[in-house]
Amino acid sequence: MGAYSTKYESRTSKDTSELIREVAVNVFNTVDKGISPGEVDLIITSNYSDSFGILLHSAPLVADIIGNRSAVGFRAENACASGTTAVYLAWQLLSTGKFRNALIVGFEKMSSQGSSAKANELLMRTGSPDEYRTGAPFLSLYALIAREYMRKYGATEEDLALVAVKNHENATRNPLAQFQKKITVDDVLRSPYISTPLKLLDASPLSDGAVALLLSSDPKKYTDSPVYIKGISLKHDYPGVYQREDMSSFKAVREASEEAYRMSGLGPEKIDLFEVHDAFTISEIILYEMLGLAEKGKGYKLLREGVTSFAGHKPVNASGGLKAKGHPIGATGVGMVAEVYWQLRGEAGARQVSGAEAGLVENHGGTGGTSVVIVLTR
Amino acid sequence: MGWRIRVFTELLTPVEPFKSTYILAIVENEQGERKIARIPSKYFGLVSEGVEGDITEEWTVFGKVTVFIPRLNGYPRRVVLVTGGSRGIGASISLEFAKHGFNVVIADIMRDEEAEKTLEAIRGLGVEAYYVEMDVSKWESVSKGIGEAVKLAGRIDVLVNNAGITRDTYLERMSEDDWNKVLDVNLKGAFLCSKAVYPVMKKQGGGVIINISSIIGILGNPAQANYSASKAGLIGLTKTLAKELAPYGIRVVAIAPGFAKTRMALAVPSPLLQEYLRRIPIPRLVEPEEIAKLVFHVVENEALNGIVIPIDLGTTISSPIA
Numbered sequence A: 001m002g003a004y005s006t007k008y009e010s011r012t013s014k015d016t017s018e019l020i021r022e023v024a025v026n027v028f029n030t031v032d033k034g035i036s037p038g039e040v041d042l043i044i045t046s047n048y049s050d051s052f053g054i055l056l057h058s059a060p061l062v063a064d065i066i067g068n069r070s071a072v073g074f075r076a077e078n079a080c081a082s083g084t085t086a087v088y089l090a091w092q093l094l095s096t097g098k099f100r101n102a103l104i105v106g107f108e109k110m111s112s113q114g115s116s117a118k119a120n121e122l123l124m125r126t127g128s129p130d131e132y133r134t135g136a137p138f139l140s141l142y143a144l145i146a147r148e149y150m151r152k153y154g155a156t157e158e159d160l161a162l163v164a165v166k167n168h169e170n171a172t173r174n175p176l177a178q179f180q181k182k183i184t185v186d187d188v189l190r191s192p193y194i195s196t197p198l199k200l201l202d203a204s205p206l207s208d209g210a211v212a213l214l215l216s217s218d219p220k221k222y223t224d225s226p227v228y229i230k231g232i233s234l235k236h237d238y239p240g241v242y243q244r245e246d247m248s249s250f251k252a253v254r255e256a257s258e259e260a261y262r263m264s265g266l267g268p269e270k271i272d273l274f275e276v277h278d279a280f281t282i283s284e285i286i287l288y289e290m291l292g293l294a295e296k297g298k299g300y301k302l303l304r305e306g307v308t309s310f311a312g313h314k315p316v317n318a319s320g321g322l323k324a325k326g327h328p329i330g331a332t333g334v335g336m337v338a339e340v341y342w343q344l345r346g347e348a349g350a351r352q353v354s355g356a357e358a359g360l361v362e363n364h365g366g367t368g369g370t371s372v373v374i375v376l377t378r
Numbered sequence B: 001m002g003w004r005i006r007v008f009t010e011l012l013t014p015v016e017p018f019k020s021t022y023i024l025a026i027v028e029n030e031q032g033e034r035k036i037a038r039i040p041s042k043y044f045g046l047v048s049e050g051v052e053g054d055i056t057e058e059w060t061v062f063g064k065v066t067v068f069i070p071r072l073n074g075y076p077r078r079v080v081l082v083t084g085g086s087r088g089i090g091a092s093i094s095l096e097f098a099k100h101g102f103n104v105v106i107a108d109i110m111r112d113e114e115a116e117k118t119l120e121a122i123r124g125l126g127v128e129a130y131y132v133e134m135d136v137s138k139w140e141s142v143s144k145g146i147g148e149a150v151k152l153a154g155r156i157d158v159l160v161n162n163a164g165i166t167r168d169t170y171l172e173r174m175s176e177d178d179w180n181k182v183l184d185v186n187l188k189g190a191f192l193c194s195k196a197v198y199p200v201m202k203k204q205g206g207g208v209i210i211n212i213s214s215i216i217g218i219l220g221n222p223a224q225a226n227y228s229a230s231k232a233g234l235i236g237l238t239k240t241l242a243k244e245l246a247p248y249g250i251r252v253v254a255i256a257p258g259f260a261k262t263r264m265a266l267a268v269p270s271p272l273l274q275e276y277l278r279r280i281p282i283p284r285l286v287e288p289e290e291i292a293k294l295v296f297h298v299v300e301n302e303a304l305n306g307i308v309i310p311i312d313l314g315t316t317i318s319s320p321i322a
Helices: A016-030 A058-066 A082-095 A116-124 A129-134 A138-153 A157-171 A185-190 A251-264 A281-290 A299-305 A329-344 B088-099 B113-123 B139-153 B176-204 B215-219 B225-248 B270-279 B288-300
Strands: A002-005 A042-046 A072-076 A101-109 A193-195 A208-216 A228-236 A273-275 A358-365 A370-377 B003-011 B022-029 B034-040 B052-060 B063-070 B079-083 B103-108 B129-133 B158-161 B207-212 B250-257 B308-311
Touching (some): A002 A016, A002 A329, A016 A058, A042 A058, A042 A082, A042 A329, A058 A072, A058 A101, A072 A082, A082 A101, A082 A208, A082 A228, A082 A358, A082 A370, A101 A329, A116 A138, A129 B034, A129 B063, A138 A193, A138 A281, A138 B003, A138 B022, A157 A185, A157 A281, A157 A299, A193 B003, A208 A329, A251 A281, A251 A358, A251 A370, A273 A329, A281 A299, A281 A358, A329 A358, A329 A370, B003 B034, B003 B063, B022 B063, B034 B052, B079 B088, B079 B139, B079 B176, B088 B103, B088 B113, B088 B158, B088 B288, B103 B113, B103 B139, B113 B129, B129 B139, B139 B176, B158 B176, B176 B207, B207 B225, B207 B288, B215 B225, B215 B250, B225 B250, B288 B308
Parallel strands (some): A273 A358, B034 B063, B079 B103, B079 B158, B103 B129
Antiparallel strands (some): A002 A208, A101 A208, A228 A370, A358 A370, B003 B022, B022 B034, B052 B063
């Protein structure tokens, strides 16, 4: 029933508590009929690492900021899926009837690490302990997934580049996006290799940002046009890529989406827009297959045919996605839900997908060790 | 039990805290058991999916890591590029590497009789010898020359920044041109060659850069303001690049010879040379072959990095009266 987001930035001048304050205060002004902070009885914060932002114990901070110390709160962490994990927990707790209104605040200030090499060290910790010890940064694990996929199905580096090009183009219509610049396939192909076959422009950036959401078990009390969570699921896979039978799939995503579709009674054909976890270009291609938009091994063909572009039949990441909108980890999943919320209420401005009635969020952690899929409708 | 590469990626960007580049691979055996493993960066460009190999364990400060050593049909012959390799210390270095089975690229300003003689001597040792024309003081020439060398020899494993000149005279007589010429060849030349070779070595997964400095760069010497500044500059360049390039498997070491039996040293007026010999613990000149052996040792000894090694018969420890 309410959502507020900062613009995602490469390096904000605000400190973490200011980011939190900005969204936690302003989200209350986005509720159509208004809600007082005192009506919130549950606070869930989402933040990947206290090394990004140098702040722990954020729930009482939020309670203090909104002036409601009677609410119950805690922090959710599930790597890059921390934001949707917070939404998942809020939904579960609201469903029990013990809570009525939840405030979710996701935030991350990744620029607080001195260098991208140090930031990547923190990100590496989401892999399996074996992968970490061997020195496998995130990008290299996705590079292994990409090579396995390309070898099996014949996708090319150019196919991967099309994801980056599409999402950068989409981000030009999103004032909240970190990058507002179109790029070409050539730009991507000419960018330096970080871990073959993945290049700099195959990766999402380090970002700063915060997003707040208000969820209610009785939304009609606060707005005449709420957005409903119709299906929600959280599933796990092996944390290590090498442990998985099929290294070119995200099993957790497939299982979570199957459950979320089943709960909502909607299949992929009924979903008008998708916000998915394109942390690296290869990820989005595999997600098409896991979410039922394409058969296994044929995901990359959707890009060639323009199916998932903004003007296409099934727009994916109309916001710009993690790739171009940005990826402030703890805020990312919360921001994806906020994006679909605005789209379904017709409030997405230049990036509005016309007539959108149902949307899907897919947010995963690590290399797919956790996946949360949420189906939302008007 | 045989292991083979299922899938791999060349990690080209060093990540904290590992500070090195390597190949990451998922390897598997016949039973379908899988491990995540590192393959040393020297195998960049040489492995492919399906390649078989052996598994060992390596100790790192972060714990034990699985290392996969691919079984390849021979490793490509290594290549050394020596600037100013036609004569003097440069020629000795070129021959020393040839003796150890390296293919040699001589980069020099002029392909004269001496260059031909050195090239022939190298070929006589059963390896390839190539010549590229290079003015080390000019980026365009260096960049073109290194490109040519890679085309000819296929790779560059070792760069020896050896090209050097002198324009000795006392400060009050030293012209701006004297200063610039010496600094351009001796110091800027090493910078430009290192810059041009870096991407080649990075892609190959490592290499060694050796800067031929001088004890004059450590001790100073009258009438050699330009030369000693250039040789001291090489020491700074060595230490900086040793830190900067280590994550890419590239080591950088400076060697500081004392007076060696070359034309350059023998150009020093003989009374001065005699005075010098009187004052050092072992009163003779360093043989160019001795310097060449040290250069080769530095390449083979992978623990050496960022240091300056004097090879000087004790010159740097000598007191006014030896």
